[in-house]
Amino acid sequence: MEILFAIIIGVLYAAGIYMILRRSLVKLIIGIILLGNGANLLIFLLGRITEGAPPIIPEESKVFLEAYADPVPQALILTAIVISFGLQSFAIILVKRAHKVVKTDDLDEMNATDEDS
Amino acid sequence: MFFWYRINAQRIISILGSILHLGLTIYVFSFIWNNGTQTLQAGSWEAPFGITFVADSFSITLVLLTAIAGLAVSIFSASSMIPDRLRFGYFPIFHFLLLGLNGAFLTGDIFNLYVWFEIIIISSFVLITLGGEKAQLEGAVKYFTLNFLASMIFLTAIAVLYGLTGSLNMADLAIKVAEVENRALVQITAVLFLIGFGIKAAVFPLYFWLPASYHTPPSAVSAIFGGLLTKVGVYALIRVFTLIFVGDAFLDELLLVIAILTLFSGGVGALIQNNVKKVFSYLIICHIGYMILGLGMFTEVAIAGTIFYLIHDIIVKTNLFMVSGLIYRIKGSSSMRALGGFYSDYPKLSLLIFIPLFSLVGIPPLSGFWPKISLITASFNTESYWGLAAIIFASFITLVVIAKLWAEVFWKNPGEIRKRIKFDYFHKMGKYRKLGFVAPIVFLSFVSLYIGFGAENIQILSSRVAQELMDNQLYIDAVFNNVQNPE
Numbered sequence: 001m002e003i004l005f006a007i008i009i010g011v012l013y014a015a016g017i018y019m020i021l022r023r024s025l026v027k028l029i030i031g032i033i034l035l036g037n038g039a040n041l042l043i044f045l046l047g048r049i050t051e052g053a054p055p056i057i058p059e060e061s062k063v064f065l066e067a068y069a070d071p072v073p074q075a076l077i078l079t080a081i082v083i084s085f086g087l088q089s090f091a092i093i094l095v096k097r098a099h100k101v102v103k104t105d106d107l108d109e110m111n112a113t114d115e116d117s
Numbered sequence: 118m119f120f121w122y123r124i125n126a127q128r129i130i131s132i133l134g135s136i137l138h139l140g141l142t143i144y145v146f147s148f149i150w151n152n153g154t155q156t157l158q159a160g161s162w163e164a165p166f167g168i169t170f171v172a173d174s175f176s177i178t179l180v181l182l183t184a185i186a187g188l189a190v191s192i193f194s195a196s197s198m199i200p201d202r203l204r205f206g207y208f209p210i211f212h213f214l215l216l217g218l219n220g221a222f223l224t225g226d227i228f229n230l231y232v233w234f235e236i237i238i239i240s241s242f243v244l245i246t247l248g249g250e251k252a253q254l255e256g257a258v259k260y261f262t263l264n265f266l267a268s269m270i271f272l273t274a275i276a277v278l279y280g281l282t283g284s285l286n287m288a289d290l291a292i293k294v295a296e297v298e299n300r301a302l303v304q305i306t307a308v309l310f311l312i313g314f315g316i317k318a319a320v321f322p323l324y325f326w327l328p329a330s331y332h333t334p335p336s337a338v339s340a341i342f343g344g345l346l347t348k349v350g351v352y353a354l355i356r357v358f359t360l361i362f363v364g365d366a367f368l369d370e371l372l373l374v375i376a377i378l379t380l381f382s383g384g385v386g387a388l389i390q391n392n393v394k395k396v397f398s399y400l401i402i403c404h405i406g407y408m409i410l411g412l413g414m415f416t417e418v419a420i421a422g423t424i425f426y427l428i429h430d431i432i433v434k435t436n437l438f439m440v441s442g443l444i445y446r447i448k449g450s451s452s453m454r455a456l457g458g459f460y461s462d463y464p465k466l467s468l469l470i471f472i473p474l475f476s477l478v479g480i481p482p483l484s485g486f487w488p489k490i491s492l493i494t495a496s497f498n499t500e501s502y503w504g505l506a507a508i509i510f511a512s513f514i515t516l517v518v519i520a521k522l523w524a525e526v527f528w529k530n531p532g533e534i535r536k537r538i539k540f541d542y543f544h545k546m547g548k549y550r551k552l553g554f555v556a557p558i559v560f561l562s563f564v565s566l567y568i569g570f571g572a573e574n575i576q577i578l579s580s581r582v583a584q585e586l587m588d589n590q591l592y593i594d595a596v597f598n599n600v601q602n603p604e
Contacts (some may be wrong), residue, residue, distance in 0.1 A: 026331070034270060047280070073279065076285075090239065091261060101254050110259075
């Protein structure tokens with residue numbers, strides 16, 4: 001299970017960075033989304049995957065008796081998903097506006113900011 | 118929110134809010150100065166389980182500076198921003214940005230720091246795109262991509278750190294990271310943090326987004342960005358590398374090399390620029406180098422120099438971008454080639470602008486001079502002569518750049534600037550709007566002068582901060598002692 005996760009995360013990171021390095025604005029967004037998901041899965045994996053052991057202390061004892069699924073990474077991922085969702089929707093609107101104003105989706109042609117003014 | 122379309126009410130609320138913020142911060146600052154580090158456990162969840170907020174003297178100094186710069190920019194934007202932008206919620210977003218900055222300075226939890234960073238960047242995205250001009254949108258695309266990438270790298274680093282230690286509280290991490298046996302993995306995590314914060318702080322190989330975007334928004338926005346946003350990255354670097362990843366020779370070496378290259382490349386970049394705002398953007402990068410250099414040398418004197426430089430730089434950079442906005446309003450251009458004759462037209466204003474410009478260079482007794490003494494002393498003590506050379510070289514380049522700027526903008530006979538018809542020129546404005554332009558610059562110039570002439574007090578402050586930073590046990594105790602005797 002862990003190995004499968006590790007491979008998926010690796011592929012997501014690689015694909016995300018590859019897409020960000022492309023010149024098209026739309027692919028930039030796809031790259032951002034992939035990278036965000038990769039990071040979320042990474043938190044999940046590094047919080048140790050434990051199957052079928054909810055973090056609930058049995059009634060008769062006061063401490064955990066065996067390994068349990070750590071709830072903290074899930075809280076972190078939830079936060080991170082919400083944040084990256086917000087950022088991604090902002091990115092889509094931004095790219096749409098940029099496309100409308102600049103009239104290109106090629107990042108190489110976006111060099112008005114580097115011109116001498 | 119209640120006054121979405123009533124700009125005047127927004128202006129007044131914003132300025133009053135900033136004044137209140139400043140007053141409260143001064144109160145908290147003096148309280149912490151007398152009583153030592155304060156902590157707050159959110160929801161009474163004891164550290165390291167809950168989210169901790171820690172106000173040590175370093176954090177509260179930065180919060181104080183945020184309040185000062187925030188007040189100045191709030192007054193400045195009340196008169197410099199055109200109503201169209203204000204109508205789309207400029208002030209609420211601006212204050213959200215300040216909220217994020219304060220949160221990032223005060224939090225004692227690394228994931229919480231990530232959340233504050235996101236609040237900062239999402240408000241800065243809105244501020245940088247507000248108005249929707251072509252250059253703004255292009256700059257925003259670059260700014261967005263790089264900052265998002267930085268956040269993701271930061272998040273990855275948090276994930277790895279959590280996997281290693283199972284903790285997110287920074288004080289707890291400081292204890293647990295020291296105990297981890299797999300040092301290579303700790304080093305990799307540290308480098309991930311360095312890259313993530315480095316992009317935000319705009320250090321050497323990662324700064325290219327900054328000069329491509331900082332000159333595009335209106336000057337009020339550039340002022341708060343230039344003064345505070347990159348400094349959050351520097352703050353996070355200092356915090357993480359003095360608290361969590363301590364005493365790693367490789368990392369210190371890496372920081373030194375990065376700092377030296379940042380000093381060189383930022384300085385040289387500033388030399389060839391023509392746009393006033395772009396010159397200042399490159400100077401931001403150049404001067405980030407000083408702070409990283411102090412961190413890399415990692416002695417108490419060096420850290421004190423870094424803190425002093427940070428204090429000086431936040432005030433001066435905010436001021437300079439407001440100055441560039443003033444020049445733009447008066448002359449209708451920010452191109453150095455076209456500008457000129459400012460001194461003969463506005464001698465008093467020129468004298469005022471002289472203060473921040475030459476504070477930046479660090480001509481004694483102005484404020485930029487004092488931290489450099491500490492940094493140079495420290496580089497002698499640690500025998501890092503490359504660092505010494507870089508400090509002197511970068512100071513020299515800054516001097517050349519500022520002298521060139523002074524000659525071109527203030528002394529030279531003006532070139533041809535086309536009169537713009539629908540442009541809001543400075544001399545056409547009413548008395549109060551003019552005051553709104555000049556008052557914040559005067560205010561920050563006085564603060565700069567105080568830092569310069571009252572250098573002794575600032576030196577005491579930065580030495581104390583440096584002491585607290587060098588001894589990370591103090592921070593750890595402050596977080597955990599409150600647990601043992603909750604009030």
